[in-house]
Amino acid sequence: MPDLIPLPVLFGNPERVSPGISPDGTQLAWIAPHEGVLNVWLAPVSRQDGVDLAAARVMTDDTDRGIRQFDWAHDGRHLLYIQDTGGDENWRLHDVDIQTMEHRDLTPFDGVQTQLIAMERKLPNEILVGLNRDNPQLHDVYRLDLASGELTKELDNPGFAGWVADPQLQVRAAIAPQPDGGFVLMVRDGEQDGGTGGAAAAGESEASPAAADAGGPAGWRPLLTVPGEDAGGTNFVDFSGDGQSLLMTSSVGAQTARLTRVDIATGAVEVLAEDPVADVGGVRTDPDTREPQIVSVVKSRAEYIVLDPSVADDLAAIRDLNHGDPIFLSADDDDSVWLVGFTVDDGPIPYYAYDRATKTAQFLFEQRPELSRYELAAMEPFSFTARDGVTVHGYLTFPAGAERSGLPAVLNVHGGPWARDMWGWNPEAQWLANRGYLCIQVNFRGSTGYGKQFLNAGDREWGAAMQDDLSDAVAHAVSQGWADPARVAIYGGSYGGYAALAGATFTPDLYCCAVDIVGPSNLITLIKSVPPYWAPMIAQFHRRVGNPDTEEEFLWSRSPLSRAEDIRIPLLIAQGANDPRVKQAESEQIVAALQKAGIPHDYMLFPDEGHGFAKPENRLRFYAAADQFLARYLGGRAADPEPAQ
Numbered sequence: 001m002p003d004l005i006p007l008p009v010l011f012g013n014p015e016r017v018s019p020g021i022s023p024d025g026t027q028l029a030w031i032a033p034h035e036g037v038l039n040v041w042l043a044p045v046s047r048q049d050g051v052d053l054a055a056a057r058v059m060t061d062d063t064d065r066g067i068r069q070f071d072w073a074h075d076g077r078h079l080l081y082i083q084d085t086g087g088d089e090n091w092r093l094h095d096v097d098i099q100t101m102e103h104r105d106l107t108p109f110d111g112v113q114t115q116l117i118a119m120e121r122k123l124p125n126e127i128l129v130g131l132n133r134d135n136p137q138l139h140d141v142y143r144l145d146l147a148s149g150e151l152t153k154e155l156d157n158p159g160f161a162g163w164v165a166d167p168q169l170q171v172r173a174a175i176a177p178q179p180d181g182g183f184v185l186m187v188r189d190g191e192q193d194g195g196t197g198g199a200a201a202a203g204e205s206e207a208s209p210a211a212a213d214a215g216g217p218a219g220w221r222p223l224l225t226v227p228g229e230d231a232g233g234t235n236f237v238d239f240s241g242d243g244q245s246l247l248m249t250s251s252v253g254a255q256t257a258r259l260t261r262v263d264i265a266t267g268a269v270e271v272l273a274e275d276p277v278a279d280v281g282g283v284r285t286d287p288d289t290r291e292p293q294i295v296s297v298v299k300s301r302a303e304y305i306v307l308d309p310s311v312a313d314d315l316a317a318i319r320d321l322n323h324g325d326p327i328f329l330s331a332d333d334d335d336s337v338w339l340v341g342f343t344v345d346d347g348p349i350p351y352y353a354y355d356r357a358t359k360t361a362q363f364l365f366e367q368r369p370e371l372s373r374y375e376l377a378a379m380e381p382f383s384f385t386a387r388d389g390v391t392v393h394g395y396l397t398f399p400a401g402a403e404r405s406g407l408p409a410v411l412n413v414h415g416g417p418w419a420r421d422m423w424g425w426n427p428e429a430q431w432l433a434n435r436g437y438l439c440i441q442v443n444f445r446g447s448t449g450y451g452k453q454f455l456n457a458g459d460r461e462w463g464a465a466m467q468d469d470l471s472d473a474v475a476h477a478v479s480q481g482w483a484d485p486a487r488v489a490i491y492g493g494s495y496g497g498y499a500a501l502a503g504a505t506f507t508p509d510l511y512c513c514a515v516d517i518v519g520p521s522n523l524i525t526l527i528k529s530v531p532p533y534w535a536p537m538i539a540q541f542h543r544r545v546g547n548p549d550t551e552e553e554f555l556w557s558r559s560p561l562s563r564a565e566d567i568r569i570p571l572l573i574a575q576g577a578n579d580p581r582v583k584q585a586e587s588e589q590i591v592a593a594l595q596k597a598g599i600p601h602d603y604m605l606f607p608d609e610g611h612g613f614a615k616p617e618n619r620l621r622f623y624a625a626a627d628q629f630l631a632r633y634l635g636g637r638a639a640d641p642e643p644a645q
Contacts, residue, residue: 001399001401001402001436001637002374002375002400002401002434003374003375004434004435004637004639005371005374005430005431005434006639007431007620007623007624007627007639008616008620009368009370009371009374010371010427010430010431010623011427011431011616011619011620011623012616012619012620013032013033013036013038013066013616014031014032014367014368015032015033015365015366015367015368015369015370016030016031016032016041016351016365016366016367017030017031017032017349017367018030018031018069018070018329019051019329019330019339019341019351019364019365020070020071020072020329020330020339021045021072021330021331021332021337021339021353022072022076022332023072023074023075023076023121023124023332023333024076024332024333025045025047025332025333025334025336025337026044026045026046027042027043027044027045027098028042028043028044028045028051028353028364029041029042029059029070029072029079030365031067031068031069031070033066034058035063036616037062037063037064037065037066038062038066038067038068039058039059039060039061039062039066039067040058040059040060040067040070040079040081040096041056041057041058041059042056042057042059042079042098043055043056043057045353045364047337047353047355047358047362049362050353050362050363050364051353051362051364051365053365059079059096059098059101060079060081060094060096060103061103062083064615065083065084065086065087065608065614065615066614066615066616067081067083068614069081069082071116071119072330073095073119073124073127073146074119074120074121074123074124074333075124075125075146076124077097077098077099078095078096078097078098078146079095079096079098080093080094080095080116080127081093081094081095082094082114082116084610085578086577086578086607086608086609086610087576087578087579087580087608087609087610087611087612087614088578088580088610089113089531089580089581089610089611090110090111090112090113090580091113091114091115092105092106092107092108092109092112092114093105093106093107093114093116093127093129093144094106095146104149106144106149106151107129107131107151109131109133111136112131112132112133113131113132113139113533114129114130114131115129115130115131115139116128116129116130117129117130117141117163117165117171118164118165118169119169120165120167120168120169121287121333122167122168122169123168123169124146125145125146125147126143126144126145126146126169127143127144127146128141128142128143128144128154128163128165128169128171129141129142129144129151130142130163131151132532132533134156135157136532136533137532137533137535137536138157138159138160138533138536139157139163139533140153140155140156140157141153141154141155141157141163141171142154143169154171155171158217159176159177159536160174160175160176160177160186160536161175161176161177161183161536161537162174162175162236163175164236164238164239164246165239166239166243167239167241167242167243167290168243170190172187172188172189172190172239172243172264173185173186173187173223173236173239173246173264174186174187174220176222177536177537177539177540178225178228178539179539180227180228180539180543181228181231181539181540181542181543181544182225182226182227182228182229182230182231183225183226183231184222184223184224184225184226185222185223185224185225185226185246185262186217186220186221186222186223187220187221187223187246187264188219188220188221189264223262223264223267224252224262224267224269226250226252227252228539228540228543229452229456230250230251230252230452231540232418232448232452232455232456232540232544233249233250233251233256233257233279233448233451233452233455234248234249234250234251234252234257235248235249235250235257236248237249237259237283237285237292238285238290239290240261240289240290240291241288241289241290241291243264244263244264244265245261245262245263245264246261246262246264247259247260247261247262247272247283247285247290247292248260248262249279249280249281249283251279251451251452252269253269254274255276255451255452255453256274256275256276256277256278256279256280256450256451256452257279257280257451257452258271258272258273258274258280259271259272259273259274259280259283259292259295260272272292272295272307273292273295273305273307275297275303275305277299277450277451278297278298278299278303278449278450278451279297279448279449279450279451280295280296280297281295281296281297281298281302281449282294282295282296282328283295283296284311284328286308286335287331287333287335288335291307291308292307292308293306293307293308293310293311294306294307294308294311294315294328295307298420298422298449300381300393300423301325301381301423302325302326302422302423304326313359314338314354314356314359317354317359317360317361318338318340318352318354318361321340321342321352321354321361322342322344322350322352323342323344324342324343324344324345324349324350324424325342325343325344325423325424326340326341326342327340327341327342327343328340329341329351335356336355336356336357337353337354337355337356338353338354338356339351339352339353339354339364340352340354340361343422343423343424343425344424344425345376345377345378345379345397345423345424345425345426346376346377346378346379347371347372347376347425348366348367348368348369348371348372348425349366349367349368349425350363350364350365350366351363351364351365351366351367352364374434375400375401376400376430376433376434377397377398377399377400377429377430377433377434378397378398378400379395379396379397379423379424379426379429380395380396380397380398381393381394381395381423382394382395382396384472384473384476386445386468386469386472387468387472388465388468390445390454390457390469392442392443392444392445392469392472392473393443393450394421394440394441394442394443394473395421395423395429395440395441396438396439396440396441396477396482397426397429397430397432397433397438397439397441398433398438398482399433399434399435399436399437399438400433400434402436404438404481404482405481405482406481406482406483406484407436407437407438407482407483407484407487408436408437408438408483408484408487408488408489408634408635408636409437409438409439409440409474409477409482409483409484409487409488409489410432410437410438410439410440410488410489410490410491410630410634411440411442411470411473411474411488411489411490411491411503411511412428412429412432412439412440412441412491412492412496413441413442413444413470413490413491413492413495413496413499413500414441414443414447414492414495414496415492415493415494415495415496415497416446416447416448416494416495417444417446417447417458417462417466417495418446418447418448418455418458418544419447419448420443420447420448420449420450421441421442421443421447426441429441431623431627432630434637435627435630435631435636435637435638436635436636436637437489437630437634437636438477438482438483440473440474440477440483442469442470442473444458444466444469444470444473445457445458445461445465445466445469446458446459446461446466446544458544459543459544460544460545460546460554462498462502462523462545462546462558463502463506463557463558463559463560464558466499467499467502467503467506467507470490470499470503471503471507471510474488474510486512487512487633487634487635488510488511488512489511489512489513489514489515489630489633489634490503490504490510490511490514490515491514491515491626491630492515492516492517492519493517493518493519493612494517494518494519494581494582494611494612495519496517496519497516497517497518497519497520497582498516498519498520498521498560499519500514500515500516500519500571501514501516501519501521501560501571501590502560504560504567504569504571505560505562505563505564505566505567506560506563506566508566508567508568508569509568511569512569512633512634513569513570513571513572513629513630513633513634514569514570514571514572515571515572515573515574515626515629515630516571516572516573516574516587516590517574517575517612517622518574518575518576518579518581518582518586518587518611518612519573519582519586519587520559520582520586521559521560521561521564521586521587521589521590522556522559522560522561522562522586522589523545523546523548523555523556523558523559524548524552524555524556524559525583525585525586525589526582526586527541527542527545527546527547527548527555528548529583529585530581531580531581546558560590561589561590561593564590564593564594564597565593565597567593567594567597567599568599569599570599570600570601570602570629570633571594571599571600571601571602572601572602572604572625572626572629573587573590573591573601573602573603573604574587574603574604574605574606574622574625575587575588575603575604575605575606576606576609576610576611576612576613577605577606577607577608577609578607578608578609578610579609579610579611580610580611581611582611584605587603587605591603602625602629604621604622604625606618606622624639624641624642627639628641
C-alpha cells in the first residue's frame with residue numbers, strides 16, 4: 001500500500017492558492033498562510049522571470065478564520081476581500097491599499113450581508129454592492145466610492161432576487177421571482193428609468209410577480225420569462241460591450257443549457273453555443289467587446305468550444321502545458337497575460353502565467369506541493385442504470401495498487417443538491433482511497449450539468465428517487481465485485497449530510513456506518529428557517545423540495561428524523577454552531593433521537609464555524625475523528641490519533 005498521507009497535507013492550509021494578476025500585469029496576489037491563517041500576499045511578476053516569491057509580502061492581517069477569496073479593484077491599488085464572523089455568512093467587504101497598507105472595513109454593518117454586484121475597469125474607483133440593511137430579505141444596490149469609502153444607495157429593491165450591471169456600471173437587468181419557482185427577466189433602458197422608484201415596503205418580498213404582471217416597477221419592463229423547469233439551468237454571464245444585449249446560459253426551448261444572446265430591446269434570442277447532452281458551464285469573454293471566446297461543458301471531463309478564432313491557438317498552447325483540465329482564473333487589463341490553473345486527479349493544482357504574444361507560459365507555483373511526495377489515486381468516470389432505467393454518472397477512486405475486489409467503500413455524496421461532482425483534484429477522494437476505501441461519487445438525479453430533464457427529475461425526490469440513485473450506485477459497485485456489501489459507509493456534507501442520515505434511516509441495512517456534516521434532519525424546520533435573504537427565491541425550494549405550509553406531512557415523511565427509531569448503525573455527526581443555512585437544531589434533533597434510542601454516535605459541535613469548516617484546526621480535528629471512525633467500522637487505515645491534551 002502507498003504511504004499514509006498525513007491529514008494536514010490533504011486538509012490543512014494550502015501553501016499557495018488562487019493567484020490573481022494586477023490590472024497592469026506587474027504584480028501577483030494570492031492566498032497563503034501567515035502565522036497559520038490564510039491571508040493575501042503580493043509579489044512582483046514579469047513575463048520573463050515569473051513571480052518573485054523571495055519578494056513576497058503579506059498584505060492582509062486576518063488572525064481568525066482566514067481569507068478565502070479576494071479580487072483586484074480595477075484601480076490596481078486596492079485588494080478587495082470579504083469576511084464573515086464565525087461562519088454566519090453576513091459578509092463584509094474589506095480592502096487594503098497596497099501602497100499605504102491601510103485596511104478598511106467598507107461595509108461595517110452588523111447583521112448585514114454584502115454582495116459584490118459589479119466592477120468595471122472603465123470606472124476603476126467605483127463598485128456596486130448589494131446590502132440588506134433596510135430589509136433582511138432584500139439587497140438594495142449601493143455605489144461605493146473606493147477613494148473615499150462613501151456608500152450611496154442607488155436602487156431600492158422591489159422584490160428582485162438579483163441584479164446585472166452594464167458596461168457603464170448601471171444596473172440594467174434584474175430577476176423577478178415567480179410563484180412557480182421561475183422568474184421574469186426585468187430590464188430598463190438606462191439609469192434614469194426607475195431610479196430608486198418602485199421600492200417595496202419592508203417585507204414585501206412577494207411584490208415582484210404582481211409587478212411583473214403589471215409591467216414591472218417604475219422604469220422596469222419584463223423581457224423574458226423563465227419557467228420553473230428552466231430556472232436551474234439559467235444564469236447570466238454579462239452585458240455586451242454596447243449594452244444592447246445580454247449573454248446568458250439557459251435551457252428555455254432546449255433540453256440543455258445553451259449560451260444565448262438576448263436583445264434588450266426586443267427580447268429576441270440568438271443561440272451561440274450548445275451541446276446536446278451537457279449544459280454550457282464556464283464562459284470566457286473578451287474584456288473589451290465582452291464577446292464570448294471560449295465555452296466549457298463538463299461531461300466526464302471538461303470539454304471546450306472555441307467561439308472566437310483569435311484565441312484558438314491560445315487554448316491549444318495552454319492545453320499543451322498540462323494533462324489536466326484548464327481553469328481560466330484572471331487576466332491583466334489589456335488581456336495579454338492569462339492566469340491559468342489545471343485541475344488534475346492525481347496531484348496538486350499547478351498555476352501558470354500564459355503570455356499570449358509568445359504563446360509561452362511561466363510556471364508560478366502549486367497549491368499543495370507536498371502532495372507530490374505521495375502516490376495518489378486516479379479518478380475514473382463510471383455510469384450505471386438506475387432501477388427506473390435512468391442513466392446515472394459518477395466517479396470512482398480506487399485505492400492505488402489494491403485489488404479491485406471486495407473493497408470497503410465510502411459513498412461520498414455531494415452537497416447542493418443542485419451541484420455536481422467533477423473530475424479532478426478532490427482531497428476527500430484521495431483521503432478515502434489512501435486509507436484503503438473505494439470512494440464512490442454519484443451525480444444522482446437533481447444534480448446539475450446533465451440538462452433540465454435530469455435536474456428536474458430530482459424535484460420532490462429528496463429521500464426517494466434521489467436516494468434510490470445512491471442505493472443503486474452501491475448495488476452496482478457490489479454487483480461488479482468492487483465493494484464488500486458488509487463494509488459500505490455513506491458520507492456527506494450539507495445535502496450529502498441529509499443523504500447520509502436518509503441512508504441510515506430509510507435503508508438502514510445497506511450501510512454499516514454514516515457520517516453527516518451539517519446535514520438537515522427535518523425538512524420542515526430546514527425550509528422554515530432559511531436565511532431571510534433567501535426569501536425571494538423560496539418558491540424554488542417549494543418546487544424542488546416541498547412547501548412546509550401546505551405539505552407538512554409529505555416533508556415529514558422525507559425527513560430522516562421521522563424514522564430515527566429505524567437507525568441501527570453508528571453515526572458521526574458534525575455541526576457548526578453559527579450555520580445560517582442548516583441550523584444547529586437540525587443536528588441537535590437527530591442527536592437527541594439517537595440518545596433516546598441508545599444508538600452509538602459521536603457528535604462534534606464547532607462553536608466558531610458555520611456551514612463547513614473554515615479554520616484549519618477545526619477541519620483537521622474533524623477529519624482526524626472521521627479517520628478513526630471509518631477505520632473502526634470499515635477496517636481501513638487511519639493516522640495515529642493525536643495524544644490527549
